[in-house]
Amino acid sequence: MEDETPEDSDPVETVDWRDVELTDVRTGEVFKISDLEKPVLVESFAVWCPTCLQQQKQMQELIELEGESITHVSLDTDPNEDIDQVLDHAERNGFEWYFAVAPTEMTEDLIDEFGVEVVNAPIAPVILICEDGEARLLGRGLKSAEELNTEVMEGC
Numbered sequence: 668m669e670d671e672t673p674e675d676s677d678p679v680e681t682v683d684w685r686d687v688e689l690t691d692v693r694t695g696e697v698f699k700i701s702d703l704e705k706p707v708l709v710e711s712f713a714v715w716c717p718t719c720l721q722q723q724k725q726m727q728e729l730i731e732l733e734g735e736s737i738t739h740v741s742l743d744t745d746p747n748e749d750i751d752q753v754l755d756h757a758e759r760n761g762f763e764w765y766f767a768v769a770p771t772e773m774t775e776d777l778i779d780e781f782g783v784e785v786v787n788a789p790i791a792p793v794i795l796i797c798e799d800g801e802a803r804l805l806g807r808g809l810k811s812a813e814e815l816n817t818e819v820m821e822g823c
Contacts, residue, residue: 684776685796689742689767692754698765700740700796706819707738707796711769711777713745714756716788721809723762728812730764737819739764744774744786797823 685701700707710726712719726739741764743753750768757766769777777785777794781804785792790807795818805818 682772682776684773684780685800685802687770687773687776689740689765689769689773690750692750692766692768693757693763698767701800703738703740703765705738705796705798705800706823707740708815708819709740709742709794709796711742711744711785711788711792711794713743713788714748714752715745718789718791718809720760722791722793723760725810725812725815726764727762729815732812733816737816741766743768744777745788746771746774795819795822799823 683701686699688697688699690697700709708726708729710719710722712723723741726741729737730739741757741762743766748768753766753768757763774786780802781792781794784790784807785794785804791809792807793805793810793815794802795805796802801823803822805815810818
């Protein structure tokens, strides 16, 4: 019996998490994070998470400070939540940026790249994607609008 070598295996098609098609629950627009104008702040959250809501309020404040110079995406990574719950959350709180539910494969890819902390909603995980496409997970915990702005201005 011959050993199967990687060359003999069927290639598994993998899609970078930035290239996964997402649907904005507010507008129905299909988008990919890779296609968004940079810099991008991607916040992993769950609707039940009070820390996430506080982080989103800081995102709202950052939008008020910086306008549309930074793109914001709130990405629900809780497998028990759905589009309707996320839409209700965004509407109830008056948030008007991209909100999407992460497919399981995307969540797994995020964990592979950043570790399990990226889906630990109570530590308010935020990923910064710079103009050059480099992505990094920001520090744990609630980040103020000013801290987020500094990360973008000095970290990219």
